[in-house]
Amino acid sequence: MSAETRFGRMKDLPSTHLLGTGTAMCAGCGGLEALHEIYDVLGARSVFVNAAGCMTLLSVYPFTPFRGSWLYTSMASAPAGAQGVRDALDLLLARGALPPEEDLQVVTLTGDGAAYGMGLSATSSAIERGLDFLYICYDNEGYGNTGQQTSAATPHGARTATAVGGHVGWKKDLFAIWCAHRPAYAATVIGAEPLDLARKIEKAMKLKGPRLILALAPCPTGWGYEPRDTVEVGRLAVKSGVFPLKEYEDGRVTHTKPPHPRAPVKDYLRLQGRFAHLFEPKRDEATIAEIQAAVDRYWEGAG
Amino acid sequence: MFRIRFHGRGGQGIKTASQILGSAFFRSGFEVQDAPRYGAERRGAPIFAYVRADRSPIHERGVILRPDLVVVADESLVPIPAAGVLQGVTSNTLLLVNSPQTPELWQQRLKLGAPVLCLPVESEGEDRAGLPHIGATCAGAAARLVGVVARESLVQAVEDELAKLGADELEFNLDHALAAFDAFSRHAGRVQEGAAIEAGGYARPEWIDLEPDAALFAAPDVEGAATSEGAKTGLWRTLRPVIDYERCNRCSWICSTLCPDGAIRVEADHTPRVDYDHCKGCMVCVAVCPPHAIAAVSEAGARAEESPA
Numbered sequence: 001m002s003a004e005t006r007f008g009r010m011k012d013l014p015s016t017h018l019l020g021t022g023t024a025m026c027a028g029c030g031g032l033e034a035l036h037e038i039y040d041v042l043g044a045r046s047v048f049v050n051a052a053g054c055m056t057l058l059s060v061y062p063f064t065p066f067r068g069s070w071l072y073t074s075m076a077s078a079p080a081g082a083q084g085v086r087d088a089l090d091l092l093l094a095r096g097a098l099p100p101e102e103d104l105q106v107v108t109l110t111g112d113g114a115a116y117g118m119g120l121s122a123t124s125s126a127i128e129r130g131l132d133f134l135y136i137c138y139d140n141e142g143y144g145n146t147g148q149q150t151s152a153a154t155p156h157g158a159r160t161a162t163a164v165g166g167h168v169g170w171k172k173d174l175f176a177i178w179c180a181h182r183p184a185y186a187a188t189v190i191g192a193e194p195l196d197l198a199r200k201i202e203k204a205m206k207l208k209g210p211r212l213i214l215a216l217a218p219c220p221t222g223w224g225y226e227p228r229d230t231v232e233v234g235r236l237a238v239k240s241g242v243f244p245l246k247e248y249e250d251g252r253v254t255h256t257k258p259p260h261p262r263a264p265v266k267d268y269l270r271l272q273g274r275f276a277h278l279f280e281p282k283r284d285e286a287t288i289a290e291i292q293a294a295v296d297r298y299w300e301g302a303g
Numbered sequence: 304m305f306r307i308r309f310h311g312r313g314g315q316g317i318k319t320a321s322q323i324l325g326s327a328f329f330r331s332g333f334e335v336q337d338a339p340r341y342g343a344e345r346r347g348a349p350i351f352a353y354v355r356a357d358r359s360p361i362h363e364r365g366v367i368l369r370p371d372l373v374v375v376a377d378e379s380l381v382p383i384p385a386a387g388v389l390q391g392v393t394s395n396t397l398l399l400v401n402s403p404q405t406p407e408l409w410q411q412r413l414k415l416g417a418p419v420l421c422l423p424v425e426s427e428g429e430d431r432a433g434l435p436h437i438g439a440t441c442a443g444a445a446a447r448l449v450g451v452v453a454r455e456s457l458v459q460a461v462e463d464e465l466a467k468l469g470a471d472e473l474e475f476n477l478d479h480a481l482a483a484f485d486a487f488s489r490h491a492g493r494v495q496e497g498a499a500i501e502a503g504g505y506a507r508p509e510w511i512d513l514e515p516d517a518a519l520f521a522a523p524d525v526e527g528a529a530t531s532e533g534a535k536t537g538l539w540r541t542l543r544p545v546i547d548y549e550r551c552n553r554c555s556w557i558c559s560t561l562c563p564d565g566a567i568r569v570e571a572d573h574t575p576r577v578d579y580d581h582c583k584g585c586m587v588c589v590a591v592c593p594p595h596a597i598a599a600v601s602e603a604g605a606r607a608e609e610s611p612a
């Protein structure tokens with residue numbers, strides 16, 4: 001890791017937290033874990049544009065965990081909302097009505113349902129326009145707020161409310177879709193790896209233009225595991241190679257924590273109720289092998 | 304009209320309990336309303352649901368304020384004002400509490416003159432949010448206590464509501480509903496059906512005329528920071544993390560960083576402190592602490608020790 005980071009070791013991470021407690025997220029929410037770690041680094045000089053999803057419940061008047069403004073948009077249009085906020089700030093700056101030191105980071109915060117599906121068109125055009133914004137997607141691999149239906153981020157084999165026998169499709173590669181747009185920055189993070197996360201937020205904040213932070217968000221409610229296991233599930237997602245931690249910068253993708261050796265994917269799957277049907281009553285070796293093969297293929301390609 | 308309120312925590316099947324009882328009344332020829340009420344539909348958070356049943360069309364609306372029967376799936380909610388368990392309870396209200404204590408003890412504690420019954424608690428785990436059958440048990444008991452629901456109607460109602468979960472789940476819940484129904488045979492019909500409430504019987508809201516203020520004054524929290532701290536999510540907790548400061552090695556605040564809610568503060572001397580007003584009891588800190596310095600203890604037990612009644 002480069003010498004430019006102020007996060008050399010765990011002790012460099014913030015020991016007090018900026019995001020307010022008392023939110024309506026589930027106990028053990030992996031998305032909230034990532035968000036509070038991100039917010040600690042990002043700071044209060046930010047404005048959040050939030051599409052419908054679990055995290056809409058963060059700010060229900062008169063309660064908000066944020067220290068700055070928050071705007072709610074429909075599921076498909078958070079990047080468009082961010083454009084409006086950015087434009088308004090730029091106008092104020094140009095008119096001298098807002099001193100430059102009071103400028104704000106414009107942050108889009110959405111679930112995977114919005115980021116991978118409904119909001120993808122608005123995202124694509126915002127990146128195309130070079131919008132200066134940070135897009136945080138907390139990816140719980142389904143429509144969590146409405147009862148964990150299948151989304152474009154649901155992994156192969158996972159049971160959801162709309163795929164009772166296990167999802168037959170494969171998770172869309174949103175990171176690659178962003179990279180194909182040549183954004184200023186894109187990174188994957190997870191709350192269970194807070195140092196890696198802090199360094200990436202630090203880096204993203206120094207850049208301008210469209211930037212993606214894609215956080216895998218272990219979800220006890222939707223994934224079917226005990227809330228206490230959120231960090232264990234997250235660490236195994238990384239160790240098994242299912243969720244590669246990486247970043248895109250200047251046209252290049254770098255893996256920031258490649259797992260050596262990789263844990264078998266079954267260790268990750270087995271912890272979660274949504275994959276229980278792959279193990280009980282009869283082991284579905286074929287599906288487990290298919291998932292393992294897809295992960296192996298990814299890492300062979302990653303070289 | 305019968306007015307029944309179920310109280311419990313997210314994850315205990317309270318909404319399902321009211322649906323089952325509603326369907327059982329319906330199958331017995333009643334007009335029925337059933338509705339859940341929750342702030343955040345989250346595991347562990349206090350929630351309630353209610354059922355109205357009458358032989359003629361029901362014109363009452365909204366939350367039941369004068370219940371004939373209150374069923375409490377989690378006894379730790381009774382003393383929490385925000386959970387509203389005792390709201391509108393009079394000496395005519397029957398209380399059914401899932402509790403290892405005796406009904407006599409509850410009557411002494413509550414001093415409401417209301418009759419109390421206790422659900423026979425089976426080998427219960429430490430974590431009350433994880434009682435998957437308690438909703439069905441509550442519905443079965445309530446169906447017997449009202450005295451107008453036949454066993455067969457209860458069976459049909461459980462099938463109506465839970466067949467979609469598959470044969471195993473259905474059988475599991477049906478067993479628990481029927482066991483509770485049978486266990487309360489001695490108390491069949493104990494619930495006193497409440498009289499119709501006339502519109503004139505409602506207390507009039509007390510209006511206060513105010514001049515419209517500027518938003519900054521009328522709604523000051525619009526500009527407030529981290530106002531969510533006003534919501535005491537500590538109420539959700541059924542397990543409590545307790546730090547053993549002898550064992551805690553003041554590591555690089557792993558618990559504080561990984562607590563999803565940011566509910567562990569680290570003091571200047573590196574001592575971690577749990578904010579019990581907001582800790583939701585997920586036990587992530589217990590799982591991640593390297594020297595295993597954090598223990599998970601029963602919240603109800605910890606609270607009882609703090610304030611011996």
Ligand SMILES: Cc1ncc(C[n+]2csc(CCOP(=O)(O)OP(=O)(O)O)c2C)c(N)n1
Pocket residue numbers: 052053054055074075076110111112113114115140142143144145146151
């Ligand atoms: C256009 C539209 N369709 C459906 C909904 C209902 N809805 C609200 S939240 C939600 C799920 C969103 O999923 P995701 O973006 O992954 O966020 P999560 O709930 O998982 O946090 C849905 C479908 C909506 N608000 N708008």
Ligand code: SF4
Pocket residue numbers: 024025026028029030031032054140144145217218219220221222
């Ligand atoms: S459903 Fe999942 S993502 Fe949504 S608040 Fe609960 S744990 Fe978090």
Ligand code: SF4
Pocket residue numbers: 546550551552553554555556557558559575591592593594595596597
């Ligand atoms: S993780 Fe454990 S050792 Fe580290 S500060 Fe917390 S309680 Fe102490």
Ligand code: SF4
Pocket residue numbers: 028544561562563564565566567577578581582583584585586587588589
């Ligand atoms: S149990 Fe621990 S990790 Fe969970 S909310 Fe409470 S303090 Fe945080």
Ligand SMILES: [Mg+2]
Pocket residue numbers: 053111112113138139140141142143144145151
């Ligand atoms: Mg989602």
